[in-house]
Amino acid sequence: MKENLKFEPPELTADLRISRREFVKTTGSGIFLFFTIGELPFLQQEVEGRRASPGLPSDFNAFLKIGEGGRVSCYTGKIEMGQGPITSLAQELADELDVSLDAVDMVMGDTDLCPWDMGTFGSMTTRLFGPALRTAGAQARQVLLELASENLKIPVSNLTIENGVVFDKTSSQHRVSYGQLTQGKKIERHLTQPAVTKKPSEFKVMGKPTLRSDARAKVTGSAKYAGDIQLPGMVFAKLLRPPAHGAKLLDVDLSEAKKVQGVQIIQQGDFIAALHKYPDVAEIALSKIKAKFDKPQSGINDSTIFDHLLKVAPEGRIVAQGGNLQEGERAAAAIVGETYFDGYKSHAPIEPHTAVVKIEGNKATVWASTQTPFGAKDEVAKELGFPPENVRVITPFVGGGFGGKSRNLQVVEAARCAKLSGKPVQVAWSRREEFFFDSFRPAAIVKIRSGMTSGGKIAFWDYHVYFAGERGSQLFYDVPHHSTVAHNSSWVGDPGSHPFATGPWRAPGNNTNTFARECHIDTMAAKSGIDPVGFRLRNLTDAKMKRVLQAAADKFGWKPAKAPSGRGYGVACGIDAGTYVAAIAEVDVDRITGQVKTKRVVCAQDMGLVINPEGATIQMEGCITMGLGYSLREDIRFKDGEILDVNFDTYEIPRFSWLPKIETVILDSKDDPSQGGGEPAIVVMGAVVGNAVYDAVGARLHQMPMSPERIKEALNRG
Amino acid sequence: MEEKIQFKLNGKQTSVTVDSERMLLWVLRTDLGLTGTKYGCGQSQCGACTVLVNNEAVRSCMTPVSEVRGKDVVTIEGLAVNATLHPLQKAFMESDALQCGYCTPGMIMNAYAVLRKNPRASPADILLEMEDNLCRCGAHTRIIQAIQNAAVEMRGGS
Numbered sequence: 001m002k003e004n005l006k007f008e009p010p011e012l013t014a015d016l017r018i019s020r021r022e023f024v025k026t027t028g029s030g031i032f033l034f035f036t037i038g039e040l041p042f043l044q045q046e047v048e049g050r051r052a053s054p055g056l057p058s059d060f061n062a063f064l065k066i067g068e069g070g071r072v073s074c075y076t077g078k079i080e081m082g083q084g085p086i087t088s089l090a091q092e093l094a095d096e097l098d099v100s101l102d103a104v105d106m107v108m109g110d111t112d113l114c115p116w117d118m119g120t121f122g123s124m125t126t127r128l129f130g131p132a133l134r135t136a137g138a139q140a141r142q143v144l145l146e147l148a149s150e151n152l153k154i155p156v157s158n159l160t161i162e163n164g165v166v167f168d169k170t171s172s173q174h175r176v177s178y179g180q181l182t183q184g185k186k187i188e189r190h191l192t193q194p195a196v197t198k199k200p201s202e203f204k205v206m207g208k209p210t211l212r213s214d215a216r217a218k219v220t221g222s223a224k225y226a227g228d229i230q231l232p233g234m235v236f237a238k239l240l241r242p243p244a245h246g247a248k249l250l251d252v253d254l255s256e257a258k259k260v261q262g263v264q265i266i267q268q269g270d271f272i273a274a275l276h277k278y279p280d281v282a283e284i285a286l287s288k289i290k291a292k293f294d295k296p297q298s299g300i301n302d303s304t305i306f307d308h309l310l311k312v313a314p315e316g317r318i319v320a321q322g323g324n325l326q327e328g329e330r331a332a333a334a335i336v337g338e339t340y341f342d343g344y345k346s347h348a349p350i351e352p353h354t355a356v357v358k359i360e361g362n363k364a365t366v367w368a369s370t371q372t373p374f375g376a377k378d379e380v381a382k383e384l385g386f387p388p389e390n391v392r393v394i395t396p397f398v399g400g401g402f403g404g405k406s407r408n409l410q411v412v413e414a415a416r417c418a419k420l421s422g423k424p425v426q427v428a429w430s431r432r433e434e435f436f437f438d439s440f441r442p443a444a445i446v447k448i449r450s451g452m453t454s455g456g457k458i459a460f461w462d463y464h465v466y467f468a469g470e471r472g473s474q475l476f477y478d479v480p481h482h483s484t485v486a487h488n489s490s491w492v493g494d495p496g497s498h499p500f501a502t503g504p505w506r507a508p509g510n511n512t513n514t515f516a517r518e519c520h521i522d523t524m525a526a527k528s529g530i531d532p533v534g535f536r537l538r539n540l541t542d543a544k545m546k547r548v549l550q551a552a553a554d555k556f557g558w559k560p561a562k563a564p565s566g567r568g569y570g571v572a573c574g575i576d577a578g579t580y581v582a583a584i585a586e587v588d589v590d591r592i593t594g595q596v597k598t599k600r601v602v603c604a605q606d607m608g609l610v611i612n613p614e615g616a617t618i619q620m621e622g623c624i625t626m627g628l629g630y631s632l633r634e635d636i637r638f639k640d641g642e643i644l645d646v647n648f649d650t651y652e653i654p655r656f657s658w659l660p661k662i663e664t665v666i667l668d669s670k671d672d673p674s675q676g677g678g679e680p681a682i683v684v685m686g687a688v689v690g691n692a693v694y695d696a697v698g699a700r701l702h703q704m705p706m707s708p709e710r711i712k713e714a715l716n717r718g
Numbered sequence: 719m720e721e722k723i724q725f726k727l728n729g730k731q732t733s734v735t736v737d738s739e740r741m742l743l744w745v746l747r748t749d750l751g752l753t754g755t756k757y758g759c760g761q762s763q764c765g766a767c768t769v770l771v772n773n774e775a776v777r778s779c780m781t782p783v784s785e786v787r788g789k790d791v792v793t794i795e796g797l798a799v800n801a802t803l804h805p806l807q808k809a810f811m812e813s814d815a816l817q818c819g820y821c822t823p824g825m826i827m828n829a830y831a832v833l834r835k836n837p838r839a840s841p842a843d844i845l846l847e848m849e850d851n852l853c854r855c856g857a858h859t860r861i862i863q864a865i866q867n868a869a870v871e872m873r874g875g876s
Contacts, residue, residue: 082818082855211814218819219807219826221754221794228753236748280744281737350758350766350854351820399756399820400854431759618814618860625856648763648852656848659858 030067030182031143033136035191062115062129064093064136066144070164070179072097072104074133077117077374078125079109080214081398081405083678084615085125087213091611092130094205095198096137097144098161099178101205101213109370109395111377119372121403121504123577123676126611130674132191139195147181200609200670207670209614214397224396226354227428229367234356234424235264236279237417238286240272241433244641245500247293256288265289266420273417279428300499301639305443306341309467312497316485319470328460328481332451336524340448340516341703342468342686344636345441345505346645348653351399352434353410357417358424362386366393368411371401376408380415402626403504407439432646439503440636442491444468446516456528458539465513467493472510472683475517476575478541499641506623507679510576511630511686515704518572518687522563523700531560532571532691533584544580544606549573551665552582552604563695568599570692572684577676579607583624583684585660587692591715594708596632596693598658603681604665608672620664620681627685629654635705725786727752728796738784742776743767745783746793754794754823758852765851768824768831769793775831794823797830806830809868810861817855825851829865837873841866 062076074093080086090104107113109120141161148166149156152174160169167175200207217223242249249270257274258265263285264275274285300308329335355368357380364384370376373393381388398405414427429437445466451459460481465473470486488494491508505511525535533553540546552558552571561567568589573582586600601624610616633652637644645651686704694700699714724733727750734749746752746769755778758766762777769778770792771785797804806826809815816822825848832839832847839847844865853861870876 084817211811212816214819215811215814215816216803218816218822219794219803219810220798221752221823223819224753225756225820227757228747230748230751230753278740278744278748280740348854349818349820350764350852351756351818352758397819400818402854428757431761431764614814618817618857621859622817622856625858626854647759647761649761653852653854654856654858655850655852656845656858656862659845659862662859 028067029184029186030065031140031185032063032065032188033140033191034063034188035132035136036062062117062132064133064140066097066140066178066182068179068183070099070103070177070182072099073107074104075107075114076129077109077111077114078129079120079371079373079395079398081120081371081401083125083619084212084612085120087210088126088612088615089130089133090213091205091210092134093137095203096134097141097164099164101210103164109373110392111373112392116374119375119406120401121371121406123678123680126674127578127676130611134197135195136191138197139189139191142195143187143189144178144181147185148176151176151181206611207609207613210612211614218397225351225399226356226367226369226396227351227426229356229396229426231356231358231424234426235275235277235421236282237273237275237414237425237427238279238282239413239427240286240289240291241436242293244295246296246298246641249291250294251292253290256290257285260285260288264421266417268416268420271416275417275421275423275425279426296641298499298640302343302635302637305499306445309443309497310445312494313466313487314494316464316487317489319473319484319486320475321483323460323481325460325462325481325483329451331453332459333454334527335449335451336520336527337449338520338523338702340446340519342444342512342515343704344443344502344638345630345634346435346438346636346651347402347404347505348434348438348651349400349402349404352429352431353405353437354426354428355408355411355414356424356426357411357414359384359418363390364392364415364418366391366411366415367396368393368408369398369405370395370408370411371398371403371405372408375406376411379408379412383412383415384419402506403508404438406504407501409437431648435636435646435651436643437501439501441505441508441511441630442467442493442498442502444512446512448516448520450520450524452524452528456530456535456538458524463517465516467497468512469509471508472513472574472576474575476542476545476573477521477536477539479539499638500643506626507576507683510574510679510683511627514572514574514683515686515690518574518684519690519700519702522570522687522691522694526563526694529562531562533558534560536571536573545573545575545582548580548604548606548667549582551667552584552602555604555663555665556584556602558584563691564698565695568692568696570688570690570695572687572691574680574683576680576683579605579675579677579680581605581680581684583681583688585688585692587689587696589693589696589711591697594711594715596689596706596711598628598660598689600661600663601688602663602665603684604667605681606667606669607675607677607680608669609674610666611674613666616666616677617664619677621662623679623681624662624685625654625659627682628658628689631686631689631704631706633705633707635707723783723787725788726790728792734783736783739782741779742769742781742783742786742791743778746778752793752795756820756823758821758824763850763852764821764824765828766821766824768827768851770827770831773831773834775828792827794827797826804830805871806833806865806868809864809871813860813864813867815857815860815864817857821851821853825853825861829868833865833869833872837869839869
């Protein structure tokens with residue numbers, strides 16, 4: 001299989017910032033289609049500052065080229081960290097251009113070759129980038145048809161295309177290939193009008209299960225990640241770290257460390273690093289640095305954090321409101337008030353944050369494990385005092401991100417080391433550093449007060465989320481009187497709230513919000529004496545959600561019973577990144593040990609048009625498996641700014657023995673626009689497990705993770 | 719203290735002059751340039767650094783290079799013969815048993831050791847033997863499937 005991720009095509013090495021016309025002149029023959037996705041910065045200054053790339057004009061943020069030889073190249077600032085756009089984006093182009101998948105090269109995440117892009121997150125690649133890419137492909141196809149018409153002297157209406165060859169519908173010997181058409185020509189188009197893209201019935205590559213195009217490189221060990229970049233003269237840097245967040249360096253003795261043969265110690269204030277050509281020797285030198293720190297005593301730890309957060313919580317922002325809560329309360333036959341808690345979670349990608357920086361004169365080249373190469377470029381430029389166009393960030397394969405590689409601390413550290421040492425430097429965080437400097441999924445609290453009528457309808461819904469953010473807090477059940485308020489509307493807390501950095505974690509906010517909402521819905525169903533699937537259907541008017549829930553129930557073979565039924569069945573619904581998802585799980589709970597075994601998870605999803613069903617299914621499986629971790633075990637313990645979980649022995653992530661039988665259903669919605677795929681299925685996992693545990697043993701867990709200790713505690717509470 | 723250590727690496731006699739207490743992982747990655755073997759945790763907890771030493775899967779992040787003296791070391795780079803992929807590599811590709819791919823070399827090497835020892839390993843055996851190799855993307859179900867498929871091919875289709 002072909003490896004179609006390329007980092008350095010030789011034809012694009014212009015080193016001046018130029019206009020699009022000049023750019024086309026320098027890049028050989030071909031047809032160029034420039035297009036824009038998402039929002040471009042509209043102030044000229046911002047354009048200059050944020051998007052300055054040598055050789056690339058700034059009025060578009062992706063382009064494709066049909067070059068001599070007929071190969072199609074797509075240049076995008078998106079990166080490949082496992083979710084598979086390297087394959088699915090190529091599929092989209094192949095179909096729109098009528099070429100084989102093998103004829104498409106993806107050039108990703110190189111800030112010199114690819115136009116500015118905000119970053120790879122939020123399940124936006126297929127949702128937002130995909131449609132623009134398809135339109136560009138369709139327009140390029142139109143241009144090629146016109147060229148072929150002139151060349152063959154046959155009207156466009158009589159022409160058709162297969163595998164990059166245009167030919168007369170009636171006599172196929174009259175033919176010309178894309179390669180012949182582009183030879184010696186330079187044609188540029190800027191996409192302004194949407195071109196007509198193909199209908200699902202015309203797809204040959206899209207919608208078909210397709211294996212990953214990067215698989216061969218990854219199974220042979222030849223796939224390069226940032227840590228695999230080793231340059232002549234490069235050294236590895238190991239940095240002196242504080243024992244706790246907020247700790248201040250009081251005193252340091254470098255004398256012993258300096259004695260390690262071949263080591264170079266650099267110091268600039270508190271920034272101290274040991275450099276050596278071998279990372280393990282740099283580590284030894286680091287361990288010989290004697291440092292005294294002043295450790296703060298904040299009194300905040302993983303059990304006091306929720307009180308602290310509620311104390312400092314800001315006023316809320318109304319996310320949604322309708323009807324009148326007092327009126328709702330009057331209509332309610334019963335009222336349920338509960339509070340839900342979620343602790344800090346680590347992203348814990350198996351590849352720790354890594355970066356290599358090489359400085360030559362007034363230029364820097366960076367290889368980084370990052371979800372935001374253009375952000376990294378700006379940060380390095382700032383650190384080095386270089387103009388942004390003098391910094392090039394290349395993104396090799398990224399070994400897992402999940403939102404955690406959107407910050408680029410390690411990149412800035414490597415830049416600083418390279419500047420201070422005068423050598424190319426690699427900074428590769430240890431697992432301990434990875435746990436310490438992670439931008440954790442925030443600890444959060446959700447308070448819900450709601451009521452139901454005697455007929456099992458939700459009468460009112462009063463929802464307050466603290467610190468998770470508002471994604472996923474919107475209520476999709478049909479409730480006449482409702483209010484949803486977010487206190488601190490993003491995953492980054494105000495200063496003084498979280499004791500360390502927090503940030504987006506796969507489907508940010510939605511995991512916490514869906515856990516709270518769907519557990520609460522179940523509690524209402526149980527109090528109403530109604531089957532949890534039936535209770536949901538009764539309170540849903542959204543036809544899409546009803547269809548998705550029904551699909552999950554059908555696949556599972558759901559038989560109505562009120563919880564706790566003893567069967568260990570749980571259900572949960574959610575919406576994320578435009579995708580509707582419903583899951584049903586079966587669990588066993590060991591009443592003695594508090595251990596939960598998830599036996600089976602059925603998950604149904606409506607995600608609009610699916611580009612790569614194989615890839616979409618894999619993302620659902622991945623979300624379900626990863627989601628078991630935050631539901632059952634993952635929790636960062638800390639005390640006075642010190643992170644107590646620093647490796648996988650105590651921070652437990654899902655293992656093979658946890659595996660449930662996973663069954664996925666993707667509803668056929670070809671005519672709807674594509675929605676997100678990398679995140680949605682993970683949001684339901686907390687609630688589906690929590691509800692199944694309740695159904696099994698009648699114990700309701702209000703806090704994630706639902707660890708054995710917490711389950712035993714809930715069982716003892718009765 | 720630096721000393722000369724000889725061992726067989728991917729079928730070829732290899733000699734390094736290094737501090738013998740250094741871990742095999744770093745000698746492989748930096749001194750010998752074989753970067754397919756990955757660092758994940760540094761404490762034998764994730765399996766990303768798994769290689770074979772005399773056909774046993776070991777965690778190279780905690781194996782001093784002195785321990786492989788005179789032994790036979792196989793890394794992910796040594797699994798394919800000429801350009802022909804090993805059945806495990808093919809099966810991982812065909813089952814889409816990877817996402818980010820960072821844990822993949824360790825997964826494949828561990829599975830290789832398991833199947834060498836027990837070509838008829840049951841799905842339950844495989845699950846147990848793979849337990850301490852971590853994957854964060856959640857490719858687990860497909861990894862187990864791939865190993866089972868590879869086992870069949872390695873047995874000659876039976």
